[in-house]
Each structure stands twice: as C-alpha cells, then as structure tokens.
Amino acid sequence: MKYYQELTIIPSVEIPSYFIWSKVYQQLHLGFVENKDQNGVVPFGVSFPQYQYENKKGKIGEKMRVFASNENELYNLGIKKWLQRLDDYVHVTGIREVPEKKAGYAVYRRVHIENGPEQKARRFIKRHKEGTLEYEQAVKMFSAKGNICYIPYIKQKSLTNHNTFKVFIARDYCEKAIYNGFGTYGLSNTSTVPEF
Amino acid sequence: MAKDNSNIASVLAFEKKLVLSDGYLYGSTWEKRFNEINPLVLTEKSIRGTISNRLKPAILNDPVKLNAEVEKPNLQKIDACALTAEQDTLKLNFTIKVLGGVENPSACNHAVFNKSYYETAKKYIEAEGFKELAWRYTVNIANGRYLWRNRVGAEKIEVVVSVDGKQWTFDALSFSLKDFESDNEDLRELAHLIADALCGKLPYLLITVDAYALIGKAQEVYPSEELVLDKGNNDKNKKSKILYAVNGTAAMHSQKIGNAIRTIDTWYPEFESADIGPIAIEPYGAVTNLGRAYRTPKDKTDFYTLFDHYALGGNLANKEQEHYVMAVLVRGGVFGQSSRE
Numbered sequence: 365m366k367y368y369q370e371l372t373i374i375p376s377v378e379i380p381s382y383f384i385w386s387k388v389y390q391q392l393h394l395g396f397v398e399n400k401d402q403n404g405v406v407p408f409g410v411s412f413p414q415y416q417y418e419n420k421k422g423k424i425g426e427k428m429r430v431f432a433s434n435e436n437e438l439y440n441l442g443i444k445k446w447l448q449r450l451d452d453y454v455h456v457t458g459i460r461e462v463p464e465k466k467a468g469y470a471v472y473r474r475v476h477i478e479n480g481p482e483q484k485a486r487r488f489i490k491r492h493k494e495g496t497l498e499y500e501q502a503v504k505m506f507s508a509k510g511n512i513c514y515i516p517y518i519k520q521k522s523l524t525n526h527n528t529f530k531v532f533i534a535r536d537y538c539e540k541a542i543y544n545g546f547g548t549y550g551l552s553n554t555s556t557v558p559e560f
Numbered sequence: 561m562a563k564d565n566s567n568i569a570s571v572l573a574f575e576k577k578l579v580l581s582d583g584y585l586y587g588s589t590w591e592k593r594f595n596e597i598n599p600l601v602l603t604e605k606s607i608r609g610t611i612s613n614r615l616k617p618a619i620l621n622d623p624v625k626l627n628a629e630v631e632k633p634n635l636q637k638i639d640a641c642a643l644t645a646e647q648d649t650l651k652l653n654f655t656i657k658v659l660g661g662v663e664n665p666s667a668c669n670h671a672v673f674n675k676s677y678y679e680t681a682k683k684y685i686e687a688e689g690f691k692e693l694a695w696r697y698t699v700n701i702a703n704g705r706y707l708w709r710n711r712v713g714a715e716k717i718e719v720v721v722s723v724d725g726k727q728w729t730f731d732a733l734s735f736s737l738k739d740f741e742s743d744n745e746d747l748r749e750l751a752h753l754i755a756d757a758l759c760g761k762l763p764y765l766l767i768t769v770d771a772y773a774l775i776g777k778a779q780e781v782y783p784s785e786e787l788v789l790d791k792g793n794n795d796k797n798k799k800s801k802i803l804y805a806v807n808g809t810a811a812m813h814s815q816k817i818g819n820a821i822r823t824i825d826t827w828y829p830e831f832e833s834a835d836i837g838p839i840a841i842e843p844y845g846a847v848t849n850l851g852r853a854y855r856t857p858k859d860k861t862d863f864y865t866l867f868d869h870y871a872l873g874g875n876l877a878n879k880e881q882e883h884y885v886m887a888v889l890v891r892g893g894v895f896g897q898s899s900r901e
Contacts, residue, residue: 375837376737377823377836377838377840377849377850378705378820378823380849383712384712387712387713449714449715450712450713452711452733452736526778
C-alpha cells in the first residue's frame with residue numbers, strides 16, 4: 365500500500381457528517397465493486413485516521429484514506445468521479461505517496477453482529493421446522509445475545525431491498541504490513557493499511 | 561453589564577421582513593419536470609428495531625437484566641417519503657414575500673428610543689441600501705441550500721425563480737455553500753429587487769421558487785421532521801418519527817426554509833477557525849445541531865449588545881456588525897428589555 369487519497373467531510377451547519385458518510389461510503393462501495401477481480405477481491409483498502417473507540421464509546425471521525433499499491437489503480441478507480449455529486453460535502457485530495465515515516469499498520473475490519481433471538485427463531489423455523497413449530501416457542505430456545513454493538517459504524521442502504529443496515533468497523537493495530545486484498549467496503553480481516 | 565438600560569424600550573418587536581411559505585414536495589422525471597408533477601405522499605413503515613440505545617450501567621453489568629432488556633422487541637412506526645419507481649426528480653416549491661419598513665418596529669413603548677432607532681435604520685438604508693444582505697439572500701435562493709439533505713448527492717439541481725412575469729434559472733450546484741463570492745447578471749437583477757423591497761422602494765415583492773433536483777429513481781426524500789413531544793412509553797402504537805405534510809403533500813417547514821435563506825452570517829468571530837461556513841442569522845448565533853452559540857455577550861458580539869449601542873446612535877466597530885444587526889431585524893422577533901431579564 366504505497367499510494368493513497370484522503371477524503372475529508374466538509375463540516376457544515378445544515379448536514380450532519382454521519383449523513384454524508386452514508387452517501388460517500390455507498391459511492392465508494394460501488395466503485396470498489398466495479399474493481400473486484402474474479403475472486404471478488406478488491407485492491408483498495410481504507411483507513412479512518414480519526415477513528416476512536418474506547419469503553420463502548422467511539423466515532424468514525426471526519427477523514428478517510430483510500431490506499432492502493434500503485435498510482436494507476438487509484439487513477440483508474442477515479443474516486444473524484446464517484447464522489448462528483450458530493451462535491452459540496454466532501455473534499456478529496458489528489459493521489460499522494462504514503463510517507464516513509466509511519467506510526468505502524470492497522471487492520472480495519474467489518475464486524476457483523478450476531479442476530480437477535482427473533483431473527484434466529486425465524487430462520488430456524490424456516491430451515492428446519494416449517495409448519496411444526498410456533499414462533500413464540502422458537503424464540504424461547506435462543507438466548508438474547510448479540511444485537512448490541514457500540515463500535516462505530518456507517519449506515520448503508522441496500523440497493524436491492526432498500527433496507528438500512530450498519531457497517532460496523534473495528535480497528536486493530538499491527539506490527540507489519542500484510543496484503544491479502546480487501547472486501548467491497550475496503551475492509552479486511554487480515555490485510556493492513558499504513559497508519560501515519 | 562453595568563449599564564443604564566432605561567433608554568431601551570421594554571416592549572419592542574419587529575415583524576419578519578422575509579415571509580416564507582411552507583415548501584411543498586413533488587415527484588417528477590427530469591424530462592417532464594415542468595408539466596408532469598405529482599405531490600409526494602408519506603408512507604408509514606412499521607419496523608421491528610433492536611434495542612440499541614445506551615443502557616444504564618446497572619443493566620449493562622448484569623447479564624440477566626441485559627437479556628431481559630434486549631428481549632423486548634423495539635417496535636417502531638416511522639414515516640418515510642420517497643420518489644416512486646418511475647420518478648427521478650424532486651420538486652420543491654415555495655414563495656417568499658419581501659417587505660420593507662424595517663425602520664419601524666411593530667411594537668415599541670419608548671418614544672425616545674423609537675426616534676433614535678428610526679434615525680439609525682434610515683442611515684443604514686441610506687448608506688447600504690440593503691445591498692449586501694439582499695445579495696446573500698439571493699445566493700442562498702440560487703444555491704438550493706433550503707433543500708437541506710435532499711441537496712446531498714443530487715446530480716443536477718435547477719432553481720427557477722419567478723417574480724411577476726419575470727423568470728430566472730440558476731444551476732444550484734455551480735454556487736458555493738461556503739461563501740457569497742459568485743457573480744452573474746441574473747443574481748444581480750434579483751438581488752436588486754430584494755434590496756429595493758427591503759428598503760421600501762417597492763411596496764411589495766413576491767418571489768416564487770421552484771427547485772428541481774435530479775436525485776435518482778425511487779430515492780428517499782427528506783421532508784421536515786415533526787418534533788415528537790409526548791414520547792409515550794406505554795403506547796406501542798406511537799410513531800417515533802413523524803414527517804411533515806400539508807393536506808397530504810409532503811412538505812418542509814417554512815421555518816426550515818427561512819433558516820437556510822438567512823444562513824448568511826460569516827461575520828461571527830470564529831468564522832475562520834470554526835470552518836463550518838456561514839451560520840444562520842440568530843441573536844446569539846445559535847447553531848442547534850452543533851449545540852453552540854457563536855455570538856456571546858461575553859465577547860460582545862451578540863445581537864443585544866450590538867443593537868443597544870447601535871440603535872441609540874452609537875457607532876459599531878465595522879460595517880459587518882451593522883449588516884448583522886440589520887439582518888436580525890429583518891429576521892424579526894421580540895427584543896424588548898423585559899423579555900430578556
């Protein structure tokens with residue numbers, strides 16, 4: 365990961381930044397999807413330099429960096445083109461080289477929260493007990509875990525069924541650079557991005 | 561502030577000089593945006609949410625209590641509003657009435673103060689002719705700031721402004737939301753009319769604004785949200801998000817549009833460092849969604865400090881402060897001594 369572009373949400377009194385993040389991330393996601401290889405791997409990783417999370421409190425911050433291993437990849441991705449309609453709300457730098465002096469590396473990974481008992485019960489009936497088990501009884505079979513998550517997230521809207529869902533993002537620091545590609549949100553469980 | 565306030569009127573009120581209507585929302589397609597428009601209606605959604613609010617530490621640290629808490633389904637009813645599958649364009653329509661007579665308070669019980677304020681206001685109109693304020697209001701009409709969230713991510717935005725048979729068309733995305741530096745002939749023409757109306761040279765000015773935003777097929781639309789004051793915990797059928805509609809048509813509050821039009825204050829002390837751009841004209845420079853007041857009596861930049869001095873014939877530090885004071889009077893309000901004790 366040698367090159368990057370930095371995005372900054374432009375603060376304003378009328379539009380809260382979480383709302384802009386949703387729109388920005390949606391567009392980037394579409395851009396990343398167009399750049400998958402045949403295994404569904406994306407060559408772009410993202411970081412959130414102002415990310416904070418501690419004691420069940422945290423925030424995404426106002427900045428994001430999109431990394432690639434060479435200049436051409438970023439050039440072909442065309443972030444500015446994907447974010448063109450959001451011009452008044454987000455600032456995008458040109459392509460820059462990652463500085464020699466780094467603070468280290470980090471993994472930004474997506475966290476899926478466990479379904480609540482209601483969802484588990486519905487799924488269980490559908491797959492195993494269709495017509496033989498009542499929902500009320502099924503719910504009691506599952507303990508109420510999951511469902512609560514304090515990790516910072518960006519809200520997304522499904523383009524297929526219009527439901528909203530949250531992309532929870534966790535950060536782990538890491539000693540060295542690892543590259544296994546990224547997912548369509550620029551996140552990965554193993555690949556790192558430089559921190560500086 | 562140790563100051564003799566006996567020369568300030570205890571009853572003092574100003575009518576607003578920019579009178580906004582509610583904004584009505586319609587759906588259309590970009591090709592047929594001038595002739596095929598349909599009112600947007602609200603749809604009600606019932607969703608089964610999860611408990612996601614911050615819980616009390618007592619509950620958090622007790623797994624049994626936590627389970628009990630999380631097992632409660634969080635049923636919510638909310639309003640939503642969106643274009644239909646065929647529509648890709650949102651239309652917002654509203655009108656602005658511009659009035660003159662800022663030199664006359666609508667209520668004032670202090671003859672000496674009234675006279676001295678009248679002189680001050682006349683002097684301002686003489687010198688400035690409301691040109692600067694009118695210019696800024698005009699830029700905000702052209703840049704589509706009043707679309708609020710509907711402006712974010714729009715592909716094209718066209719603002720059609722009509723006054724009495726004349727019509728101008730602005731490309732909203734070509735105007736900045738951060739400054740008022742833009743310049744073109746149409747802007748100047750419209751600003752000139754608004755300035756004349758504020759000065760009282762025109763008896764009355766009615767501006768019709770039609771904003772068309774190409775936001776994409778079936779996209780969500782954001783009308784004003786109604787404040788839910790009685791959040792009953794026992795009634796499961798309460799709606800947690802109520803959107804504003806007038807006679808079935810989704811709408812924006814006139815106050816919300818007015819707030820966007822008067823977002824012209826770049827003269828507050830922290831303008832450079834705060835980096836949030838212009839704020840709405842308010843007596844204390846209040847920005848509610850940031851929970852901040854940018855003009856405080858402590859740094860003597862709030863409206864009352866400046867106005868008391870200015871209205872009694874004093875000079876303000878600079879022209880910007882005069883613009884600000886006059887903009888608050890255009891906004892209107894009750895500014896009497898008794899109302900601020």
